[in-house]
């Protein structure tokens with residue numbers, strides 16, 4: 178794989194060499210837990226046991242590293258498993274994490290409740306307020322600055338380059354959850370981040386048929402620590418999951434183009450609908466993160482959130498009334514999904530600083546015909562009350 182190849186070429190070919198024995202264009206799926214040794218400790222191709230390494234997972238890990246432009250890629254059984262491995266590799270009791278006030282709810286839960294129980298503390302801040310971030314960083318104890326942009330579900334954009342500078346000065350490593358943008362639209366390592374995190378369940382897998390997570394980073398010492406946790410704690414992706422994810426990644430670039438153009442058209446339509454109070458999409462010129470998003474992203478992605486004028490009741494009604502948009506958690510698949518965060522994806526952060534207003538609906542805009550998506554949303558909005566009582 179040549180370093181200077183374009184992104185779309187890397188997505189198709191990195192780690193995906195044809196099988197040299199049969200010529201099969203697609204590398205085989207190695208559904209095996211263990212590998213026969215020639216003599217004790219004499220391995221064929223370095224493989225001994227699938228938790229330690231498997232050719233199908235290796236192929237995916239090369240693909241992930243190539244997409245993010247990093248040296249080391251690691252694949253896990255879920256996004257949260259990837260996050261957990263990173264946190265365990267970096268943190269010890271007494272350490273501190275600074276994270277955004279609308280990071281993925283599960284990330285906050287993992288840091289606050291699972292790692293919190295082991296003596297890790299955290300401060301939640303508005304990542305778009307650099308002054309507040311600086312204040313929250315504690316030199317010596319803050320080991321991680323956790324950034325998610327665009328954020329979920331309010332689509333806030335934060336400045337990866339600036340935050341990387343500020344975090345590094347305080348001695349923290351900068352972690353960017355790049356799930357919403359995907360590497361097709363945004364490459365945090367090139368903007369100064371140390372580690373990129375993905376829920377590959379979303380855009381990378383892209384077909385809502387597999388769970389997975391990934392870490393990509395450049396520092397060799399940190400990579401060794403994370404590899405050790407991956408092996409020793411064992412939350413690896415199985416070969417079938419890795420294979421499906423690799424297959425999804427090959428079409429990432431073209432999918433993201435369609436997700437972005439469909440989302441842009443839908444966001445513009447929603448702006449003019451009287452049932453909608455506000456549209457959150459960085460591709461709208463008046464959105465607060467628009468200029469920054471233009472600088473650090475190559476397109477604006479497929480996620481759109483709206484605030485309903487009719488309040489919680491209208492939001493629920495709308496989410497339950499679409500037909501093409503399926504009512505389901507998750508995002509990033511080819512099919513459009515609608516989600517009511519207050520009671521679905523973000524129910525776990527109710528009553529915390531991460532709580533999502535109850536009139537918000539989040540749309541994961543798929544790659545279907547855009548006229549069908551607009552007609553579907555239009556019909557569903559017509560059914561929801563225009564005013565809250």
Ligand SMILES: *Cc1c(COP(=O)(O)O)cnc(C)c1O
Nearest residue numbers: 255256257281354356376378389
């Ligand atoms: C879904 C998601 C995660 C968690 O990933 P899982 O694969 O569900 O464990 C983390 N971050 C973001 C932004 C997500 O959307």
